[in-house]
Amino acid sequence: MIDQVGSGIRRMFQTQRDRFFPLPDFVLDETEQRQPRVEVIISGQVLDAKYTQLLMKRADLDLRQVLxxxxVQKKRPLSAxxxxxxxxMKLIEGRSPNYFVSAKVAxxxxxxxxxxxxxxxxxxxxxxxxxxxxxxxxxxTRKDMDELLLAKLPEVLDDAQKAHKIRNLLQAMRRDNLIHRTGPKxxxxxxxGVGPVADQS
Structure with a gap:
């Protein structure tokens, strides 16, 4: 699928852009145990049409920034x-690995x-x-708190991160004497309000 003169990979990116499809993902395997190889994954459907159209039409974005x-669209990791x-460029927000497009891009x-x-x-x-x-x-109960808060938390967080966020929120409110916990964990x-003295340790 990719010719040997070096232009094939770029052509595949351009073709996907022209078709308003997500861009291909390349994995370079250069381990010592075997010959170097390139793996390519091509998505055949639009993940988000409006977002993809942005990538195609913004003249101020070069190919690297588009990639x-x-x-970010595919929720794949970025290097530092x-x-x-x-x-x-004010194109993303959030913390690693949970980046999302910025208010400007939105x-x-x-x-x-x-x-x-x-x-x-x-x-x-x-x-x-x-x-x-x-x-x-x-x-x-904690189950009640989960039902109250989970749907309100950022979509970019996974389930474990949402659970961690709720735990930190409750503990911070406890330290500020807004709420207290009673009973076995x-x-x-x-x-x-403030609980018994023993509860504050």
Missing amino acids: LLDR DQAKQLRA EWTGQRASYIRNKGLDDDYYRKLVTDYLKKYGQA MSAVWRL
Whole structure:
């Protein structure tokens, strides 16, 4: 599929761009145990039409930047240098490995809602959800907290990261004496205010 004069790989990228398809992924294997080889993965459908159209039409993006943004679209990892380049151009936000397109890119592509879901809301919003719940119902288990908060957390986080975020939020609220936990850890419940002295250790 790729000719031997060096132009084939670039042509494959250009063809995918022209067809508004996601760009191919190349894996270079240069291990000592075998001959060097190149593996290519070609996606046959558009993952996000508007986003892909951005990659095709932005005259201010060169091919390298297009390739890196395509990796963000596919949720593939970026190196520190790659992320630094895209950050410098204000094209991505987030922390490694959970990068997402910036507000500027979301504005270009009409993805404002998706940007907000990826960026998430500030902790004050999550804290208010917790305190409002506890004012209404008096107490909550961790399962209750998960049901309350999971759907509100950034989409860019995986399940383990979301669970970690909720745990950190509850512990921070506990340290600030906004809520306290009672009972054995596996069956503990959360309530408003400062708990017994023993609970604060």
